[in-house]
Amino acid sequence: MNTAVSATRLIPAVAVPEGAGVTVHRTIGTPALRNYDPFLLLDHISSNNPEDYIAGFPSHPHRGFSTFTYIIDGHMAHQDSMGNTGDLGPGSAQWMKAASGVIHSEMPKQENGLLRGFQLWINLPAANKLDHPEYQEYSAAAFPVVETPDYRLKVLIGHFADAIAPIVDRITDVSYLDVQVKPGKHFQHRLPMENNSFLYVFEGDGQLNEQMVPLHSLVILESDDHSFDFVAGKTRARFVVVSGKPIHEPIVQYGPFVMNTREQIDQAMKDFQSNNFVRDRAWIKRDKK
Structure with missing residues (x-):
């Protein structure tokens, strides 16, 4: 594999108060990186201090995009205005295509202990922004795991080698991997040439072709053939690798509304x-495990 990667764009996470006062580490959706088509926002929650997360994310709207929520430790309860409820526990994930409109809440189900996870916002093309909403929720056991002597990898969206996740994004072809690399070992991967891709380190550190990538940093993955070689540091490294097909359309965002024109934003606000x-009840899909 040719691993000549240009890893010049490194975005440190910024602590941001969100929801009712939850502290998140944000990379996409900051002044340093407003968006990265088709990705609109990446938030990382990581704290064992309840004051950082206990207020949660009370009822709020979304329109024009999808969210993917991945809980690593702790519990988060989901509830929406259409009557759907869910419990995201350790290792579980939720895909919610808000599209035409969803009002929901995400609240911690614990008062003490570690809460860790991610939320990724994924844009929708103009043709799909007012689609019917969809809601999918899966337990940790639903996601395939690939293990080698060097790394352990969980496939959350899309596929890796022969391992296929239960969540498939047919609009922007998103893939999402949770990778743990042993100390000093390598993880090599090639991503689709037509996609925009990034890596975010949330445990340990490492090097991407001799460039140091510290904890809580996002790296835009750029190379001639979209391949890379990550080497873990002295402890181990854990990171998510995310890739998606850009939409190449105007993005007009006002908080939780993401449309193509200011007039559409005004209409979303009037509707709310x-x-x-x-407008529509979400189609619900859950695994039975």
């Missing part, structure tokens, strides 16, 4: 204020 925001 007039109680006409939720």
